[in-house]
Amino acid sequence: MKKIGLYFGTFNPIHIGHMVIANHMVEFSDLDEVWFVVTPQSPFKTKKTLLADNHRYQMVYEATKDYPKLKPSNIEFGLPQPNYTIHTLVHLNEKYGSDHAFCLIMGEDNLKGFHKWKNYEVILSDYDVYVYPRISEGEIEHRFKGHPKIHKVDAPIMEISSTFIRKSHKEGKNIRPLLTDSVWKYMDEMNFYR
Template sequence: MKKVGLYFGTFNPIHIGHLVIANHMVEFSELDEVWFVITPQSPFKVKQSLLKDNHRYQMVSEAVKDYTKLKPSKIEFGLPQPNYTVHTLAHLTEKYGNSYEFCLIMGEDNLKGLHKWKNYEVILENHKLFVYPRISEGKIEHRFKGHPKINKVNAPIMEISSTFIRKNHKAGNNIRPLLPEAVWEYLDEMNFYRS
């Protein structure tokens, strides 16, 4: 059974930091594949800076096309909103449970807030977590330290953010080295984040 790491995010846009982490997870942990689960735009929170779902899916597809172990996923596009991770995991397990074991990839900053997640106990009972380091405030709850389902992966610390990319692209600064080439070309051609 294939072990799939689910890497959730808006990927607005996907950048080399995301790729470095996903590739590190698939090459240096027990994961066989990483799926980029693109979070849909919430109908309840319309953000001007968030590109339409299909454009973000297209950029993720472009970014991973040369990486056989990395895949784009639009599984959340068809789920009721607002959606919770626990629901996505249940949906995927129901749909693919015989072929894949689903695990969750998250930054250390998210682990610090895991106790506030909807049904986090259910997630931990049924899924492994693969955690990559992040520079962030706060402490990891005692109950998560040394937990048998939580695996810390010594991935590189990536301090690149999509917010930084959008802001500086709009300001006219060259952010091209921070994006996979195909993503840069798509973003530039579509004139995203400029106006």
């Protein structure tokens, strides 16, 4: 059975920080693959700043195509919106559950708000959660500290954000080193975020 880490995000755009974290997770934990699940619309974000779903998926495809253990996923595109992680997990288990075990990948900052997620108790009872460090304020809830389903992975701290990339690109700054070559090429050709 393959152990798949699900890395959810809008990836608007995907950048080297995402790639470093995903690669670290797949190389330095017991995960066999990491799937970048491109979210059409997060319940916590407005859609006005997002590129079209197919363009964000294409950039994830471009970034991961040379890494066999990293895969793009558009599984949420066909689910009702706004979608919640629990619905995606149920859908993936119905589709692939016989030979895949799914886990969540999230930043430490997301773990701090995890108790606000829809059906978070069900997620924690049925799925492992792999957490990478982030520099953020506040404490992790006591109920999540030392939880047997929550695994901290000592991944590099990546303080690069898609928001910073979009803003800087619009201001004419050179953000090319923050993206894979293929993502930069696609973004530049499509004239995104200018």
